[in-house]
Amino acid sequence: MASDTARDRLIVALDVPDAGQARALVERLGDSVSFYKLGMEIVYGGGLDLASRLVGEGKRVFLDLKLHDIPTTVERATAQIARIGATFLTVHAYPQTLAAAVAGKAGSSLKILGVTVMTSYDNADLAAAGYRSGVRETVERRALQTRDAGADGIILSAAEVAELRALVGADLLLVTPGIRPAGSDANDQKRIVTPGEAIRAGADYLVVGRPVTAAGDPRRAAEAIVEEIAAASAP
Numbered sequence: 001m002a003s004d005t006a007r008d009r010l011i012v013a014l015d016v017p018d019a020g021q022a023r024a025l026v027e028r029l030g031d032s033v034s035f036y037k038l039g040m041e042i043v044y045g046g047g048l049d050l051a052s053r054l055v056g057e058g059k060r061v062f063l064d065l066k067l068h069d070i071p072t073t074v075e076r077a078t079a080q081i082a083r084i085g086a087t088f089l090t091v092h093a094y095p096q097t098l099a100a101a102v103a104g105k106a107g108s109s110l111k112i113l114g115v116t117v118m119t120s121y122d123n124a125d126l127a128a129a130g131y132r133s134g135v136r137e138t139v140e141r142r143a144l145q146t147r148d149a150g151a152d153g154i155i156l157s158a159a160e161v162a163e164l165r166a167l168v169g170a171d172l173l174l175v176t177p178g179i180r181p182a183g184s185d186a187n188d189q190k191r192i193v194t195p196g197e198a199i200r201a202g203a204d205y206l207v208v209g210r211p212v213t214a215a216g217d218p219r220r221a222a223e224a225i226v227e228e229i230a231a232a233s234a235p
């Protein structure tokens with residue numbers, strides 16, 4: 001992370017139904033974006049090949065597949081994914097799953113990110129799902145378990161980043177979706193933070209989907225976020 005430029009810290013989520021639409025978006029964004037996230041929508045729409053093509057074109061790729069299964073399945077799936085050349089892979093931040101993913105990526109440069117509490121959840125949503133602890137306590141526990149499993153980072157809201165950075169130290173990557181430039185629609189996100197606030201709080205990477213991909217001018221929207229990251233990271 002240390003050598004990443006402001007542009008390299010923006011990860012654009014290619015949440016579109018197929019590789020054709022993703023490709024059109026990538027062309028439109030051009031050199032304004034260097035890092036893309038491919039999640040379930042595009043991958044289940046036949047877009048997994050795009051991951052290795054983007055890597056071949058010099059982009060970095062985050063495969064957001066949120067693995068969670070018995071350890072053997074997670075380990076073997078992670079080993080397959082590691083061959084694609086992606087930079088990040090998400091798994092749910094449960095100790096067995098994290099340990100299996102860490103074993104599965106052995107010998108590759110893939111980094112494993114543990115998903116803590118979805119940014120669309122608040123305390124009431126966790127209670128409704130049967131959890132006794134709220135967002136902060138759950139994120140904290142899962143962050144420590146991610147670190148203890150030897151994984152590389154966590155997914156969390158930037159609303160928790162400052163506190164989590166103090167808890168886990170400098171080495172764990174803090175990757176934050178739920179980013180919304182001032183004045184943009186929250187959509188289905190609940191724990192939202194602006195790009196500048198997220199960087200100032202200590203986030204390493206910002207994941208942004210609709211504020212870029214649904215903008216009338218996606219390139220301009222991406223450039224505005226990169227400028228906000230640069231301004232917030234200036235000493």
Ligand SMILES: O=C(O)c1cc(=O)[nH]c(=O)n1[C@@H]1O[C@H](COP(=O)(O)O)[C@@H](O)[C@H]1O
Pocket residue numbers: 013015039064090115117118119120155156177178179187189207208209210211
């Ligand atoms: O794992 C993720 O990337 C993720 C975790 C989370 O807690 N919240 C979250 O929004 N995401 C993803 O981040 C992206 C956010 O998209 P927008 O809400 O359109 O900016 C989506 O692709 C989500 O799947």
